[in-house]
Amino acid sequence: MCLADVGFIWKNQIVYATRGGELSISGVRGTKNFHFNDVEWLYRVSYNPDNPHELLISGQKKGGYIFSWIFNPSKNYLYDLSDNGDVAYKAALFNGKCYYAKRGNGGFEDRHIVMAQNLRISELSYDDIVGNSQEANSLNMLKMLQNFTNATFHWASAGFKIADDETLAKRQAICDTCQYWNASARLGMGKCLKCGCTSLKLKLDTDQSRSGDFVYINY
Numbered sequence: 139m140c141l142a143d144v145g146f147i148w149k150n151q152i153v154y155a156t157r158g159g160e161l162s163i164s165g166v167r168g169t170k171n172f173h174f175n176d177v178e179w180l181y182r183v184s185y186n187p188d189n190p191h192e193l194l195i196s197g198q199k200k201g202g203y204i205f206s207w208i209f210n211p212s213k214n215y216l217y218d219l220s221d222n223g224d225v226a227y228k229a230a231l232f233n234g235k236c237y238y239a240k241r242g243n244g245g246f247e248d249r250h251i252v253m254a255q256n257l258r259i260s261e262l263s264y265d266d267i268v269g270n271s272q273e274a275n276s277l278n279m280l281k282m283l284q285n286f287t288n289a290t291f292h293w294a295s296a297g298f299k300i301a302d303d304e305t306l307a308k309r310q311a312i313c314d315t316c317q318y319w320n321a322s323a324r325l326g327m328g329k330c331l332k333c334g335c336t337s338l339k340l341k342l343d344t345d346q347s348r349s350g351d352f353v354y355i356n357y
Contacts, residue, residue, distance in 0.1 A: 144183045148190055155180045159197070163211060172211065173269045176200055186231045196228045206238065208259070211270065216262040221254035229254075282334035289339060299343035309340045 145154030151165035159177040163170050179198040186192040186208070193209045206226045208217040219226035219236065226238040227249070236257045242248040293299070301309070313319045313330065323329035327336040 144180055146184060148185060153183060153185070153193065155183050157181075161195075170211065170270055175267050175269065177205075182228045184230065188231060188233075194229055194231065207262070209268075211268075214264050214268075216264045216267060218258075218260045218262055220258045220260070221252075222256045226254055226257065285333050285335060286339075289335070289342060293342040296343060301341055301343045305343070306340055310337065313337070313340065 142154035143157040145152065147153075151163060153161070153163050155161040157179055159174055159180055161172040161174070161180070161183065163172070174197075176199050177197055178200045180195065181198065182194075182196045184194045186194060189210075191210055191212050193211070195207045195209050196205065198204050204225050204227055206219040206229050208215075208219060210216075219229050219238075221236070221238065221240075224240060226236055227241070229236055229238040236254040237251055238254060239249040240252045242250060313328070314321070316330075316332075318330050318332040319328060320331060321328045323336075327338060329336055
C-alpha cells in the first residue's frame with residue numbers, strides 16, 4: 139500500500155515513516171509529510187498513551203548521534219529525552235514513568251529495558267529541525283487502506299493468483315495513459331492519485347467465475 143519501515147495505526151489516523159527520515163501522518167483530513175533536518179535514520183515511531191498527539195521518535199543523525207524525541211505536530215513542539223546523560227532510546231511513557239532500551243557493553247543491539255531514574259526533557263528548536271508540507275491531490279491513507287483491503291480480499295478469494303505477463307502488460311498500459319497515474323511516485327513503483335495504489339496491485343489476479351467482466355481496480 140505504501141513504503142513504511144516504522145509506524146502505527148491509532149483510531150482514525152495512520153502514522154508511517156521510511157527508514158530514511160520522512161514521516162507521514164494520514165487521517166480523514168488528508169496527509170501531512172514531515173522531514174527532520176540532519177536525520178539519517180528513523181528506528182522507531184510510537185506514541186504517548188497519556189497524550190496520543192505526542193509521537194515518540196528514536197533514530198540516528200547523520201553524524202551517528204542517537205536521539206530520542208517527543209514530537210507534537212499539532213502544537214509544534216519537540217523535546218529531547220535523556221536519563222543521566224544516556225539517550226532514552228526507544229522510549230515508552232506510561233503512568234508518568236519512562237522506560238527505554240539502555241545500551242550494554244556488547245554492541246549497539248545489546249540493550250535491556252530500564253526505567254529512567256533521572257529523566258530529562260529538553261526543548262529543541264522546532265523550526266530549525268522540522269519541515270512539513272501538506273500532500274495535495276491524494277487520497278488519505280485510511281481510504282487507501284480500505285481499497286487495499288478490498289483488493290486483497292478478492293485476491294485471496296481467487297486463490298492468491300498472479301496475473302500473467304500479457305494481462306500485466308495490458309493493465310500497465312492503461313495506467314501509463316491515465317491522467318491519475320504518477321509514474322515517478324513511490325520510488326519508481328508509481329502511484330494512482332485516484333485509488334492510491336502502486337503498480338504492485340497490477341500483479342494481483344482476480345476470480346472471474348462470478349462475473350466475466352469483473353475489474354478489480356477501484357477507479
